[in-house]
Amino acid sequence: MPSPNVILIMCDQLRYDCLGYAGHPLVKTPHLDRLAEGGVVFDTTYCPSPVCSPARASWLTGTYPHYHGQLANYGPTRLEPEKMAVLRPDAVTLGDVFSANGYRCGIAGPWHLGHDHVPQHGFEEFWRVYRYQGESRPDILFDYFDEVGVPNIYQSESGPANSTVPIEKRRIPEIQRCGLQYVRIDDPRQQRTTWTIEQGLEFLDTKDDRPFFLFLSVKDPHPLIAVMKEWVDAYPLEDIELPATFKDDLEGRPAWLHTESGRLPDDVDESKFREMVAHYYALVTHIDDQVGRIVKKLQELDLEENTILAFFSDHGEMLGDHQTTTKRNFFEASSRVPCLATWPGGLPAGHHVEAPFGGVDLAPTLLDLCELSFGGPIDGRSVADAIRSGAQPAAIPVFSEVATSDAINDRSPAPEDLAARVMVREGSWKFNWNRSDIDELYDLPSDPDELHNLASDPGQADRVAHLRGLISQMVQHTGPGHYHWCAT
Numbered sequence: 204m205p206s207p208n209v210i211l212i213m214c215d216q217l218r219y220d221c222l223g224y225a226g227h228p229l230v231k232t233p234h235l236d237r238l239a240e241g242g243v244v245f246d247t248t249y250c251p252s253p254v255c256s257p258a259r260a261s262w263l264t265g266t267y268p269h270y271h272g273q274l275a276n277y278g279p280t281r282l283e284p285e286k287m288a289v290l291r292p293d294a295v296t297l298g299d300v301f302s303a304n305g306y307r308c309g310i311a312g313p314w315h316l317g318h319d320h321v322p323q324h325g326f327e328e329f330w331r332v333y334r335y336q337g338e339s340r341p342d343i344l345f346d347y348f349d350e351v352g353v354p355n356i357y358q359s360e361s362g363p364a365n366s367t368v369p370i371e372k373r374r375i376p377e378i379q380r381c382g383l384q385y386v387r388i389d390d391p392r393q394q395r396t397t398w399t400i401e402q403g404l405e406f407l408d409t410k411d412d413r414p415f416f417l418f419l420s421v422k423d424p425h426p427l428i429a430v431m432k433e434w435v436d437a438y439p440l441e442d443i444e445l446p447a448t449f450k451d452d453l454e455g456r457p458a459w460l461h462t463e464s465g466r467l468p469d470d471v472d473e474s475k476f477r478e479m480v481a482h483y484y485a486l487v488t489h490i491d492d493q494v495g496r497i498v499k500k501l502q503e504l505d506l507e508e509n510t511i512l513a514f515f516s517d518h519g520e521m522l523g524d525h526q527t528t529t530k531r532n533f534f535e536a537s538s539r540v541p542c543l544a545t546w547p548g549g550l551p552a553g554h555h556v557e558a559p560f561g562g563v564d565l566a567p568t569l570l571d572l573c574e575l576s577f578g579g580p581i582d583g584r585s586v587a588d589a590i591r592s593g594a595q596p597a598a599i600p601v602f603s604e605v606a607t608s609d610a611i612n613d614r615s616p617a618p619e620d621l622a623a624r625v626m627v628r629e630g631s632w633k634f635n636w637n638r639s640d641i642d643e644l645y646d647l648p649s650d651p652d653e654l655h656n657l658a659s660d661p662g663q664a665d666r667v668a669h670l671r672g673l674i675s676q677m678v679q680h681t682g683p684g685h686y687h688w689c690a691t
């Protein structure tokens with residue numbers, strides 16, 4: 204059989220449980236449900252870092268942030284090396300490996316790893332990256348909005364004064380406080396995921412003799428949550444339940460969680476919040492609909508049988524869990540993500556991998572399925588052999604690392620902020636080692652809502668020591684970098 208094609212669809216801020224196949228009682232994702240039935244679902248996947256750029260760099264390199272070195276979010280004003288906000292130039296990504304092995308590579312959507320306007324890392328031939336960082340022009344997506352004459356809903360308030368969209372239609376002040384802006388749009392051409400998918404369709408339509416690697420970087424359902432009314436109407440507000448931990452006072456948990464920007468005020472307007480959730484669900488359904496267009500195109504071009512399609516999210520979304528929105532913590536909603544892979548010609552249908560799966564494991568697994576490898580040190584491991592035969596890979600600990608919000612958003616280049624927290628999940632246990640705050644230990648089967656922090660329980664001292672040891676080993680495997688504080 205010729206080398207398989209690979210399509211990577213990476214969403215941004217999609218919760219692990221907001222999918223039909225994951226058992227959500229409301230969210231409609233018929234196309235993804237069909238993919239799950241026809242492929243391999245990694246039921247318990249953790250992102251390598253619960254924030255954008257560090258996570259993306261990890262998914263693409265199979266390495267944790269301490270090794271790839273992108274510890275903060277990229278932004279055009281964050282180019283100094285000490286801010287650690289740009290992917291190391293010598294980092295080896297999936298694009299580099301596929302390109303070096305004769306694949307035609309293409310990317311559409313945000314790159315978000317540094318110098319977004321410069322084609323790089325194997326994607327030079329088809330680089331349809333919009334900047335996402337707001338004001339920089341030219342921007343391929345913003346130029347498209349101008350070209351077709353639709354209002355640019357993604358233009359931020361500080362953008363050009365000639366924007367045709369009134370500010371009140373771009374941002375909803377009450378919810379902006381909570382970090383999750385939402386708005387309805389009237390014209391489907393205003394939607395950025397639609398545009399990204401259309402670039403992907405063009406890439407597929409121009410296929411040549413080479414195998415291909417297509418990376419579709421879907422910026423949704425990250426705010427701004429902009430979605431057509433028809434999808435929102437599918438989610439009546441009276442059906443939407445607030446999470447069980449919506450009023451969590453965080454007693455016994457680290458102090459930093461109280462002051463995060465996603466922390467909801469005690470008097471949050473619950474009906475407005477439900478409205479935001481309805482828009483989030485609606486946008487997930489829109490993403491699903493767009494994934495369906497890619498699948499249909501593969502069928503039309505007779506490419507489905509020998510194309511590996513992986514779908515996942517860079518990190519999750521709290522969506523009100525623990526009185527919080529967005530991410531940057533290790534609670535399940537923030538650190539767990541959906542992840543599935545289909546390949547009708549090479550992977551079994553309906554196979555569920557139950558053991559925890561690390562975000563750094565996906566890239567080496569995809570390469571292995573194509574009989575390729577990174578050829579250098581990485582943190583992840585391939586589970587290709589197990590999933591090809593419908594078996595369960597051996598359970599190993601999985602990790603996640605994150606900086607403080609100050610470091611992520613450019614206010615602090617201090618190493619103690621850039622490398623602040625590490626999570627390990629082993630078996631039923633989750634341990635969070637917080638550099639400058641109390642640690643956390645949760646037994647997930649008996650405490651799925653992560654309300655009872657057992658880290659200071661004397662009866663758990665041996666377990667805590669063991670889990671710290673796992674983290675120490677992990678960061679030393681590829682060198683601890685700024686995470687030297689947990690290397691001993």
Ligand SMILES: [Ca+2]
Nearest residue numbers: 215216255517
């Ligand atoms: Ca993100």
